[in-house]
Amino acid sequence: MRKFRVAVVGAGPAGIYAADILTKEHEGASVDVIERLPAPYGLVRYGVAPDHPRIKEIVKALRRVLDRDSIRFLGNVEYGRDVTLDELKRHYDAVIFSTGAMSDRSLDIPGVDLEGSHGAADFVSWYAGHPDVPSEWPLDARSVAVIGAGNVALDVARMLAKPADEQLTTEIADNVYQGLKANQATDVHVFARRGPAEIKFSPMELRELSHSPSIDVLVEEEGFQIDDDGQSRISSNKGVRLVVDTLLKYLEAEPTGAQHRIHIHMCHAPVEILGEDGKVVAIRTEKTEMDGTGNARGTGEFVDTPVQAVYRAIGYRSSSLADVPFDDVRGVVRHDGGRVVDEDGIQLTGLYVTGWVKRGPVGLIGHTKSDASETVRHLLSDLEKTPAPEVGDPDGIVELLLGRGVGVTTWEGWERLDAHEVSLGEASGRERIKVVPREEMLRISQGSDHQGPDHQGSDSRG
Known part of the structure; x- marks a missing residue:
């Protein structure tokens, strides 16, 4: 041989x-x-x-x-x-x-190069202790937007909302702990352009958002759209059904008054990151509606959400x-x-x-x-x-x-x-x-x- x-x-x-x-x-x-x-x-x-x-x-x-x-x-x-x-x-x-x-997939919208606009891959590398990224990360934003409807978006949102001391049971590096200890974020807004039946979260990752007593998960009722195609997905796919059930529980739950909040906005497509003096001050999204094929289309109605940082979690490349x-x-x-x-x-x-x-x-x-x-x-x-x-x-x-x-x-x-x-x-x-x-x-x-x-x-x- x-x-x-x-x-x-x-x-x-x-x-x-x-x-x-x-x-x-x-x-x-x-x-x-x-x-x-x-x-x-x-x-x-x-x-x-x-x-x-x-x-x-x-x-x-x-x-x-x-x-x-x-x-x-x-x-x-x-x-x-x-x-x-x-x-x-x-x-x-x-x-x-x-x-x-x-590397992060590119997002071709105005304002993506503003100070405070970050690729999720770089942030993940930082909190995972990668040796080739800077040892410090800017975490002075009180309100943050996360663009994306997958598990990386959930990870980023959770790491931004979860108090650093709750990470001390993990392998987190000291520089990451110190950075998260100084984190100013109280509200993290996750934007997905499609509805609950099309979102790419895994059931386990979604459930884990609420495991911290310091976090309230708030699902926005507006945008919680399930059309006939979405209902078919729920009926035929156990994972989709579990995700929708979890989102419904979050939607119906009463806030506990926790010091940190993760807001999940569905049927919102990012169209622009707004800035002043070169820094992020808001994200503009267009409300969407499901078109019956599992895709979303714009409605022409726009919403500006004040934030001081944006994380783009739309996929790797x-x-x-x-x-x-x-x-x-x-x-x-x-x-x-x-x-x-x-x-x-x-x-x-x-x-x-x-x-x-x-x-x-x-x-x-x-x-x-x-x-x-x-x-x-x-x-x-x-x-x-x-x-x-x-x-x-x-x-x-x-x-x-x-x-x-x-x-x-x-x-x-x-x-x-x-x-x-x-x-x-x-x-x-x-x-x-x-x-x-x-x-x-x-x-x-x-x-x-x-x-x-x-x-x-x-x-x-x-």
């Missing part, structure tokens, strides 16, 4: 699942998972709110994969900067890109990759069933893609697994006609990176950082406290008493 090496670029769930399936399907496969951050797990570590520990249970399964002998983790290595596509092709039989989606064909309209790598193709649809030998950068930022973990299975199946079927790499030594790529002064971190280095974060948490009666600065992550991962590929001093990005 032919032995072969594959580079997986991106250590989130998509990349790790691809490595898992590949090494299970073919005993001759070995995989290097290359990640630009010093830590693995992608959006599971850096895209999930800290008060969602049960969602992070998936880390246990991902950890078991990366702990496998046939899989090697190479962290703090940025594709396109520290290593090129040509270099990967010289060292591996195939490359799978699984870089996910970390993947970024293009150096030397890899990219569809800028769809925001994905060009591919055919996971095989990377050029603009003419011709397959590029040895290049594959999986996850959100393949299909767009939609779907749950189950979709990610099936995505990876399709890509790996095609990779294996192409193997006989795929030429062997020029460099046969598996350590050749590490030597190349170390020769450039790249502070590569390994799985052993991550285990040191992981243990350090857990020990920080134990001292405070918590599961862990996340380390945020890249320089500190590298110092802990590389360990002054450790010699090896992950002991290379600080990195210029630290």
Whole structure:
């Protein structure tokens, strides 16, 4: 059986699942998972709110994969900067890109560039302790608008409304706790352009809004529209029914007088962010009505809601990759069933893609697994006609990176950082406290008493 090496670029769930399936399907496969951050797990570590520990249970399964002998983790290595596509092709039989989606989709309305207008992805990265965003976040707005009708919008609204001290049971980093402690927000307005039967919240996320005794959830009666199409959705889909039932409970509940309020406005489409002196002062929305097909249309009636900050949670978008064909309209790598193709649809030998950068930022973990299975199946079927790499030594790529002064971190280095974060948490009666600065992550991962590929001093990005 032919032995072969594959580079997986991106250590989130998509990349790790691809490595898992590949090494299970073919005993001759070995995989290097290359990640630009010093830590693995992608959006599971850096895209999930800290008060969602049960969602992070998936880390246990991902950890078991990366702990496998046939899989090697190479962290703090940025594709396109520290290593090129040509270099990967010289060292591996195939490359799978699984870089996910970390940027915000654009919202083309006036005022989007005002001070106080934020992309939700940046805010999520901040409160999740991402090392590449500023350590401080402006939280001086008393009234805030969140645009979006998905779970990220709910996460953002909850993090803005929930008192910081209620987060002290989580892995929240100290800089995030201090920032939330100074948060001035009392009212968070969530705007969805469609009605309750079309909204994309998950039932569990929606119910969790009311779990804090410091938050009243107020659903606005105006805009609570259910047409015949919406009623059909409720009747045929349990998830939709649960969401509508929860919204109705919020609508009918009496306010408790809690110090923070989350207002849910349905059938409101954002049309402009209003400003004075370059700063956000209000959001203008157009009332909509359902058109019988699951879509909303404008009514020509506009409402201005005074706010001092706006968060745009309308979806994520993947970024293009150096030397890899990219569809800028769809925001994905060009591919055919996971095989990377050029603009003419011709397959590029040895290049594959999986996850959100393949299909767009939609779907749950189950979709990610099936995505990876399709890509790996095609990779294996192409193997006989795929030429062997020029460099046969598996350590050749590490030597190349170390020769450039790249502070590569390994799985052993991550285990040191992981243990350090857990020990920080134990001292405070918590599961862990996340380390945020890249320089500190590298110092802990590389360990002054450790010699090896992950002991290379600080990195210029630290």
